[in-house]
Amino acid sequence: MGNYMLITLDISKIEFIDTGNVGTFKRGNWFVWVILDYILHQNALYGSEIWGSLMCTKSIDKCLKKLEELQIERVYLSYAKHLLGVHKNTTTAAVPGELGLLPIGMDALKMCFKYRDHIVHSPVSSMLGAIKGEDCLKVDGMWWNVLDKMELLICNKQGTVPDLLNKLESMFKEKWRCITENEESKLRTYATFKTNIWYEQYLSDIHERSHRRAVTRLRTSSHGLRIETGRYNKPKLTIEQRTCLICSDGIEDELHFVTKCGTYGEERAKLYTNVAKECKNFHALNEKEKFHFLISAEGDIIRAFGKYCHTAFEIRKNIMYPLTA
Numbered sequence: 001m002g003n004y005m006l007i008t009l010d011i012s013k014i015e016f017i018d019t020g021n022v023g024t025f026k027r028g029n030w031f032v033w034v035i036l037d038y039i040l041h042q043n044a045l046y047g048s049e050i051w052g053s054l055m056c057t058k059s060i061d062k063c064l065k066k067l068e069e070l071q072i073e074r075v076y077l078s079y080a081k082h083l084l085g086v087h088k089n090t091t092t093a094a095v096p097g098e099l100g101l102l103p104i105g106m107d108a109l110k111m112c113f114k115y116r117d118h119i120v121h122s123p124v125s126s127m128l129g130a131i132k133g134e135d136c137l138k139v140d141g142m143w144w145n146v147l148d149k150m151e152l153l154i155c156n157k158q159g160t161v162p163d164l165l166n167k168l169e170s171m172f173k174e175k176w177r178c179i180t181e182n183e184e185s186k187l188r189t190y191a192t193f194k195t196n197i198w199y200e201q202y203l204s205d206i207h208e209r210s211h212r213r214a215v216t217r218l219r220t221s222s223h224g225l226r227i228e229t230g231r232y233n234k235p236k237l238t239i240e241q242r243t244c245l246i247c248s249d250g251i252e253d254e255l256h257f258v259t260k261c262g263t264y265g266e267e268r269a270k271l272y273t274n275v276a277k278e279c280k281n282f283h284a285l286n287e288k289e290k291f292h293f294l295i296s297a298e299g300d301i302i303r304a305f306g307k308y309c310h311t312a313f314e315i316r317k318n319i320m321y322p323l324t325a
């Protein structure tokens, strides 16, 4: 309970970051993210040498599910969404994808295995070393016993702590890929340019928060384009029916928004001119290639793209919802 309270306090700090400055750090500064990430991990992992064994299950699938269901994980992901500036209903799998996060429970398991190693290597003359010979530790369901079983499940043999963690990490990433690549998933476009979990450089490269947020929204399908809103229509619209309500010239998906819709033609022309200065062959790319190039870019190009996304979303909002503008 004590840890949970502290984490709640941290979230309130993020509310504060969102509306102003924290000390000398500008709003949205990723330094704050690093600090809070560290604080959360330190508090969340308190005592995990013991409770981390709760992540051990009879199958890998159940273990991965348990890692995601950990209460602290939900809190962690909810503040990560807030920091990214995306809606709370944004598909959860996109958040670790963008920030390069692995479940906290995985670190908890690591602490368990490390602690067991520590006991194994402690001299028998020490109090800790003396317990390793105790038969009661090997009883079914006991801490040592569940770790042994988990180790066999992950590695099919006894492995070192890094081996175990690497294997479990690969399994988690494989499951993440399956979720994003699912045809019905909101992340079907995301899966075409994002194939693994790692921190995205654009989060550091785009300094203007509204521009960075616009790119994140577009990447993670946390936007109001018809390709997304059409799935909530009653009855649900087929993909072919989710046409652009502004230009009526095709399905309003991310590709249409970035490379085709005439509504943003002027902004797009400025963007393409700027990008062509950095990438001589840009004009020779087809629309799909342009889209993938822009959405995965870094440095000046992603900054220019962030500006385009922000401005285009604003134009769209003003046309679609003039009364709220």
Ligand SMILES: [Zn+2]
Pocket (backbone or CB within 6 Å): 244, 245, 246, 247, 248, 249, 252, 256, 260, 261, 262, 263
């Ligand atoms: Zn359009």
